[in-house]
Amino acid sequence: MSAITTTAKVRAVTGNQAVALAMKQIDPDVVAAYPITPQTDVVQTFSQYVADGAVRAEFVTAESEHSAMSACIGSAAAGARTMTATSSAGFALMWEVLFVAASMRLPLVMTTVNRALSGPINIHCDHSDSMGGRDTGWLQIYNEDAQEAYDATVMSFPIAEHAAVRLPLMNMYDGFIISGAIGPLVPLSDGQVQAFVGEAPPYKHLLQPNDPITVGPFDGLHGWYFEHKIAQNRAMEAALPVIQETYDRFAELTGRRYHHLMTYGMEDAEVALVVIGSAAGTARSVMKQLREEGIKAGIVKIRTFRPFPTEELARVLSGVKAVGIMDRADSYGAQGGPLYLEVLAALYQRDVQAKTVNFVYGLGGRDLFPQNIEDAFRTLEAAAGGADLPYYRIYLNMKGE
Amino acid sequence: MDWCTEGTPSLVTAPVVTRHPRALESVATHYCPGCGHGITQRLLANALDELGVRERTVGVAAIGCSVLIYNYLDVDFQELPHGRAPAGATGIKRARPDLVVFTYQGDGDLAAIGTAEIVHAAARSENITVIFVNNCVYGMTGGQMAPTTLVGQRSETCREGRDPKLHGYPVRVAEMLATLDGAVYLERVSVTHPENVKAAYRAIRKAFAYQLEDRGFSLVEVLSPCPTNWGMTPSEAVRWIDEVVSRYYPLGVIKDCAPVHFAHLLEHPPAESPGAKLHGFHYETVAGPEADESGRLTRPQQPFGRRGGRWTAISSKDFQPESRPESGSQAESGGAAGSAGDPTPEDP
Numbered sequence: 146m147s148a149i150t151t152t153a154k155v156r157a158v159t160g161n162q163a164v165a166l167a168m169k170q171i172d173p174d175v176v177a178a179y180p181i182t183p184q185t186d187v188v189q190t191f192s193q194y195v196a197d198g199a200v201r202a203e204f205v206t207a208e209s210e211h212s213a214m215s216a217c218i219g220s221a222a223a224g225a226r227t228m229t230a231t232s233s234a235g236f237a238l239m240w241e242v243l244f245v246a247a248s249m250r251l252p253l254v255m256t257t258v259n260r261a262l263s264g265p266i267n268i269h270c271d272h273s274d275s276m277g278g279r280d281t282g283w284l285q286i287y288n289e290d291a292q293e294a295y296d297a298t299v300m301s302f303p304i305a306e307h308a309a310v311r312l313p314l315m316n317m318y319d320g321f322i323i324s325g326a327i328g329p330l331v332p333l334s335d336g337q338v339q340a341f342v343g344e345a346p347p348y349k350h351l352l353q354p355n356d357p358i359t360v361g362p363f364d365g366l367h368g369w370y371f372e373h374k375i376a377q378n379r380a381m382e383a384a385l386p387v388i389q390e391t392y393d394r395f396a397e398l399t400g401r402r403y404h405h406l407m408t409y410g411m412e413d414a415e416v417a418l419v420v421i422g423s424a425a426g427t428a429r430s431v432m433k434q435l436r437e438e439g440i441k442a443g444i445v446k447i448r449t450f451r452p453f454p455t456e457e458l459a460r461v462l463s464g465v466k467a468v469g470i471m472d473r474a475d476s477y478g479a480q481g482g483p484l485y486l487e488v489l490a491a492l493y494q495r496d497v498q499a500k501t502v503n504f505v506y507g508l509g510g511r512d513l514f515p516q517n518i519e520d521a522f523r524t525l526e527a528a529a530g531g532a533d534l535p536y537y538r539i540y541l542n543m544k545g546e
Numbered sequence: 547m548d549w550c551t552e553g554t555p556s557l558v559t560a561p562v563v564t565r566h567p568r569a570l571e572s573v574a575t576h577y578c579p580g581c582g583h584g585i586t587q588r589l590l591a592n593a594l595d596e597l598g599v600r601e602r603t604v605g606v607a608a609i610g611c612s613v614l615i616y617n618y619l620d621v622d623f624q625e626l627p628h629g630r631a632p633a634g635a636t637g638i639k640r641a642r643p644d645l646v647v648f649t650y651q652g653d654g655d656l657a658a659i660g661t662a663e664i665v666h667a668a669a670r671s672e673n674i675t676v677i678f679v680n681n682c683v684y685g686m687t688g689g690q691m692a693p694t695t696l697v698g699q700r701s702e703t704c705r706e707g708r709d710p711k712l713h714g715y716p717v718r719v720a721e722m723l724a725t726l727d728g729a730v731y732l733e734r735v736s737v738t739h740p741e742n743v744k745a746a747y748r749a750i751r752k753a754f755a756y757q758l759e760d761r762g763f764s765l766v767e768v769l770s771p772c773p774t775n776w777g778m779t780p781s782e783a784v785r786w787i788d789e790v791v792s793r794y795y796p797l798g799v800i801k802d803c804a805p806v807h808f809a810h811l812l813e814h815p816p817a818e819s820p821g822a823k824l825h826g827f828h829y830e831t832v833a834g835p836e837a838d839e840s841g842r843l844t845r846p847q848q849p850f851g852r853r854g855g856r857w858t859a860i861s862s863k864d865f866q867p868e869s870r871p872e873s874g875s876q877a878e879s880g881g882a883a884g885s886a887g888d889p890t891p892e893d894p
Contacts, residue, residue: 209659
């Protein structure tokens with residue numbers, strides 16, 4: 146992350162506290178949620194703000210995530226700024242209604258604290274929840290640390306509510322690794338957040354008694370369902386520049402500059418790792434050590450995953466000899482994890498010639514050690530020198546054979 | 547292994563007061579001091595031992611603190627997502643009716659995210675046993691307000707206490723299920739004092755005995771202390787159950803009867819059926835013979851404790867040591883159904 150220029154006091158907070166603070170400063174109209182580890186204390190901390198009278202938000206303790214998201218859809222369709230948070234199985238239980246939120250073009254904002262899906266039950270981090278939801282029609286932003294998660298939350302409504310976008314947005318960060326670990330946060334003032342978020346632009350398709358409409362009715366064989374879906378994709382395309390504009394506007398305020406892709410050492414990189422989430426920090430520190438050895442290593446951290454920044458990624462990776470794509474989720478029976486498939490398609494389509502391999506790591510919270518990253522870079526270095534790369538995934542830090 | 551006698555020669559001549567249940571694993575517990583799960587699981591193990599069904603019992607574990615029962619009971623377990631245990635148990639029981647199938651669920655599971663599953667398992671009168679551990683709070687996630695949290699009770703997401711204007715009212719699961727014809731046996735117990743623990747054991751054993759008799763859906767609601775999330779000492783938590791919680795959730799048999807199937811009702815109109823009286827879509831069993839002419843068993847039913855009444859907030863000011871839950875609920879119900887309060891177990 147670039148240098149922090151603001152003089153605000155640095156606070157030591159968990160990722161969840163950081164996001165709860167951002168929610169408080171945004172002060173949405175409605176928050177409806179259900180507890181699930183490791184998300185729980187985002188909403189629990191927010192409920193403290195409610196109890197303290199620090200926010201005006203209507204706070205609904207739903208009986209399940211399915212109901213929580215349905216309540217959010219209702220309130221957003223009525224024109225209220227609405228937020229929620231979830232993880233893992235809660236995310237999966239929301240599945241049905243996630244599609245509804247996106248197709249109704251409701252600018253909800255959800256924090257997804259990444260956690261493995263059952264079974265066996267596992268409460269620790271991997272990306273199988275939100276990666277599984279990559280085709281729900283939601284905008285997806287992945288964050289590396291508490292500061293990024295906070296900033297992304299502040300930037301969410303201006304993106305989601307933009308007239309050209311009108312799509313729900315989810316912010317991800319890694320369960321426990323970021324959600325529960327204490328890290329530095331430079332918060333904005335309440336006034337700065339309120340000014341940055343601003344008022345929602347007017348939108349006519351809301352539930353209003355004087356202008357009656359029905360949202361999401363039956364639209365079958367002879368209707369416009371197909372075109373409706375195309376419109377959703379157009380909104381996704383439109384979101385890409387809107388997200389960058391919002392990142393830029395945020396940089397003017399804070400000096401913290403974000404891009405769809407954050408690159409480190411990519412100016413002259415011969416081998417590169419594409420990562421997402423908290424693993425970027427470990428990867429970066431290993432990359433720096435390897436560069437001291439003379440290995441031209443680089444890191445591409447993907448922040449904006451939906452819409453996928455294809456053009457930008459192809460540009461960044463052109464000229465790289467070997468690319469390792471790091472997936473914290475797997476796609477069973479597919480040629481690789483979700484990020485791998487996405488990157489591979491982008492490279493092929495833009496005719497970028499680079500050797501590629503898929504590293505799958507960290508499922509169910511399995512540690513990713515610097516040594517694992519180093520092994521990955523050594524594999525890429527050998528490939529850059531002419532060695533073959535396996536077509537199948539390479540699992541990092543796997544027990545046994 | 548008999549822990550009371552083996553390896554302790556000096557105690558060989560002493561009378562055996564208790565034995566470690568075969569169905570209970572000999573491992574250390576992870577539950578917090580003062581938690582009711584340990585007692586409840588021990589009672590469950592005792593019941594499986596006494597009925598001799600351990601080798602053919604399958605448990606279905608839920609999500610929450612209750613989930614770790616699979617570390618403590620020596621029976622096969624299926625783990626399912628939050629709230630889905632009754633549906634999973636349905637599948638197991640339908641595929642293998644010879645197995646004894648139970649679910650072990652907390653209130654954050656059964657009374658919240660799993661409301662649909664429990665209602666419909668009861669409505670279908672699935673021949674399963676449900677142990678419902680109610681501690682009025684989401685335990686494992688750290689003490690958030692649950693649907694069962696009492697009015698006025700503080701939790702992490704209602705710091706000033708549950709306010710009906712904001713959060714509505716607690717759900718009385720056993721009473722709610724009692725309106726379903728498919729629910730055969732519903733009893734609420736607590737694991738606070740020895741006499742309550744004994745009653746809890748009789749109820750749990752009976753719920754399994756009914757399954758062995760193929761009677762249909764049974765549920766035992768166990769009021770269980772959670773000192774950690776209630777912010778109390780274990781003894782305060784026990785007192786709070788006795789003096790406050792069991793006033794809102796009265797102890798005792800909520801419903802105890804054999805299901806009367808619709809086809810049976812057609813063949814035997816209510817007037818002719820000595821055990822059942824039809825009221826609209828519902829029926830109520832009334833005091834009558836143990837079995838009707840078709841051999842179906844009908845049992846006296848205890849009417850609900852506070853039916854139709856508007857609940858008023860209970861706070862710590864309402865601590866009334868003399869108020870015993872069972873007597874309170876019976877007094878209000880007008881003493882109908884003769885032997886209704888009798889918790890005597892049905893031995894198979």
